[in-house]
Amino acid sequence: MRLLVVEDNGPLRKEIVKLLADDYDVDSAENGEDALYLAEQNIYDALVLDIMLPGMDGFKVTQSLREKNIDTPIIFLTARDALDDRVKGLNLGGDDYIVKPFQNQELQARLSAILRRSSPMTLNHTFCYKGIEIDDKRKQVTVDGEILPFTTKQYDLLEYLIQNADQILTRDQIFDRIWGFDSDTTVGIVEVYIHQLRKKLKKYGYEADIQTVRGIGYMLSDK
Template structure:
């Protein structure tokens, strides 16, 4: 799973990334415009968003995302704790609110709660699609009760497809989500990994669930 953290206090940003990287893949931005650009790619499972940011504030970012029908869960992180700010954030479509200073376990727990509510995570860190089970803590995979060996990137690819089953994912979205913006590979790697993932699922018959959308990307059949 991949998270985005947008925070202009660099030491705090680095601390949050370090905390959340214990469980998730994490991207970061330190100003509003970069944060909006990354969030608008719609490849994240949750966003930690500071309110006071240079360029544009967190409320403006969230308002822009929701107007574009991007429903990624958002946790506001801010030093401001007035009732007005809390109401404003929730009215714009925010999902939770955490006031600085905070303790690492609370941040982690709130992120997990957001992911459970959005359906990206179960209490047991398990993601299910038909007879496929992904156990997030250890990246173990079982298909129809039998273990399946996947590489880390194959696991992330399958995880992303399951989280978005029924939706068309462009090659660009898959590349940015699984390999990241700073990867030194090319987008052609997506086709290679989809091919390999299908091969791994073929003995169980699930390879046919991954549909190619010509000229666009891929779609995992809706459950």
């Protein structure tokens, strides 16, 4: 799963990234404008968002995302502890609120909670789509009871499709999520890996569920 940490305090930002990096893929930004640009790519599972940012603050970032129907879960991280600020943040579409200074365990627990609420992950850390089951801890794929070998990128792509089942994902969204903005390859690699997934799943009758949305991207769905 991939997170975006937005904090203008450099040492604190690095500390949070280091804390979360063992369990998640973590990107970071130090101001609201960069945060908004990254979050608009719609590739994150959650945002840890400071409110007091230079330029565009965390409230404005959240408001802009929600107006664009980007519903990525957001945990506000701020030194503000006034009730009015907490209420404003939640009313704008935030999911939780942590006041600095905080304990690392609290941030981890609150983050895990909103990810459980917003993702199809089960209590035993698996993602499921029909007869396909992904074990997020073991990085293992089981299809109709049979364990299948997957490369890292194949696994990441299948997981991303399952996390967003019945939603259209553009080629750029998939590329940015799986390969990253600074990849040396091109967006054409997405089609290659989609073909590989379909080939692996054909035996089980799931290849048709990876649908091509002409001119846009792909969607995992049986509709």
